[in-house]
């Protein structure tokens with residue numbers, strides 16, 4: 001039975017697109033068919049994170065307006081045959097995609113892929129509201145700071161109001177040293193405050209930014225962020241994977 005997941009956040013810039021792309025790659029690496037959907041209309045960027053920006057011809061709005069068939073807008077990843085992308089448009093806005101059209105598009109994608117991951121626009125405006133009826137479940141992304149947490153609470157309130165299931169939580173850009181010093185909330189504390197189950201956390205990792213500037217995915221490397229996404233993917237698939245213990249980076253002192 002195929003599932004459609006919405007990757008959402010209250011505050012912008014917390015890592016939704018990064019998570020959508022990397023989780024999509026993690027699923028495809030396991031041979032699971034996954035379709036990533038960029039629903040941040042007018043602000044297309046998921047294609048960049050998947051290294052597919054040169055392949056985009058048609059997009060979500062072309063499909064919504066019936067200017068092209070879904071199969072022509074859907075792009076297969078050049079390396080992972082199980083991964084596809086429905087890109088967003090560069091122009092247009094959320095008002096160009098109503099909830100019924102999105103629901104129909106997702107319904108068709110679910111016939112092609114076991115997992116449909118939709119990268120939502122930040123906030124609780126129409127852009128997100130129109131995506132809720134077409135999505136079965138959601139993952140809420142937040143960073144461990146008060147602003148992001150407060151905005152995440154607004155998303156939770158909207159999900160409750162629309163009678164949607166509670167999301168799972170991913171806390172991104174966690175800095176272990178700061179958590180251990182008590183200068184940053186731990187991922188579990190954020191989950192407790194928001195009262196949602198913790199799917200996992202991703203550390204702050206310069207490899208994420210470096211890979212993006214090379215138009216590559218950090219999932220190709222063995223680094224703390226890719227390991228964290230891999231654990232998230234395993235939990236997403238129902239495996240029990242304990243959270244790694246947070247320990248200070250070991251410093252070596254060489255005595256003469």
Ligand SMILES: Nc1ncnc2c1ncn2[C@@H]1O[C@H](COP(=O)(O)OP(=O)(O)OP(=O)(O)O)[C@@H](O)[C@H]1O
Nearest residue numbers: 012013014015016017018122173203204205208209
């Ligand atoms: N764990 C991380 N470590 C370091 N940098 C990160 C991490 N996660 C995300 N970033 C960087 O943060 C920036 C924002 O990430 P991203 O675009 O995924 O956020 P977003 O929630 O999709 O933003 P928007 O709301 O604007 O769509 C990017 O430059 C990304 O490379």
Ligand SMILES: [Mg+2]
Nearest residue numbers: 016017040045
């Ligand atoms: Mg984004």
